[in-house]
Amino acid sequence: MSRPSSKLAPSALAAAEAAAVATLAEAAASVRAQAAARVASAEAEAVANLANAAAKTREIPRPPEVPPPRPQPPATPPPSKRRKVVNKEAKPLSL
Numbered sequence: 001m002s003r004p005s006s007k008l009a010p011s012a013l014a015a016a017e018a019a020a021v022a023t024l025a026e027a028a029a030s031v032r033a034q035a036a037a038r039v040a041s042a043e044a045e046a047v048a049n050l051a052n053a054a055a056k057t058r059e060i061p062r063p064p065e066v067p068p069p070r071p072q073p074p075a076t077p078p079p080s081k082r083r084k085v086v087n088k089e090a091k092p093l094s095l
Helices: 010-057
Strands: none
Touching: none
16 A cells, blocks of 8 residues: 655645744734833833822922921910009009
8 A cells, every 4th residue: 555645745835834934923023012012011100100209209398297286375374464463552652
């Protein structure tokens, strides 16, 4: 018994090689596109983090984190606010 030849014709072999090369080229292009997208995404996230950090450290007026303490009244009033006690029994000065 003779076996049929399993060799491909030269044109069929060239077509198979071309298909394999095209498949590899498409896969490589897809990998490059995905890598570029990952790099662009990482760069965008890094820029956003830098902008956020810069905004937090910028010296601009901000409301205080806690309310300011309320002033406590003094234990004794200042000398200008004290009442003067007048001695009613004192004799008037004569001139």
